[in-house]
Amino acid sequence: MLEQYTRKYKWAEKNLTPLYLMVTKDKYELPLAVADTADELGRLVGVDQSTIIKSITHRKNSKYIRIYVDLEEDE
Numbered sequence: 001m002l003e004q005y006t007r008k009y010k011w012a013e014k015n016l017t018p019l020y021l022m023v024t025k026d027k028y029e030l031p032l033a034v035a036d037t038a039d040e041l042g043r044l045v046g047v048d049q050s051t052i053i054k055s056i057t058h059r060k061n062s063k064y065i066r067i068y069v070d071l072e073e074d075e
Contacts, residue, residue, distance in 0.1 A: 016068040020052060025063055038066075 020041040023029040035041035038056075041064070042049040055064045 015070065015072060017071045019067050019069055020056075021065050021067065022063060023065055029065070 017036075020035050020038050021031050022033040022041060022045050023031055033041060033044045035044055037049075038052040039049040042052055052064045056066050
């Protein structure tokens with residue numbers, strides 16, 4: 001029964017990992033800080049986690065972005 005309430009994310013099905021970045025506000029979007037979670041990024045740059053999440057979801061501030069990467073090791 002709990003499975004019906006569990007949200008399926010496309011990135012999770014593809015074994016991708018989200019990374020949170022603080023980037024420059026120019027066309028290059030160079031990374032200034034990188035973290036595994038929004039909370040960790042917030043502690044690194046001195047802002048609240050909710051600020052990062054809101055800015056990503058509402059696209060209010062292009063300073064924070066979330067990307068999905070494949071971290072599997074090649075054998």
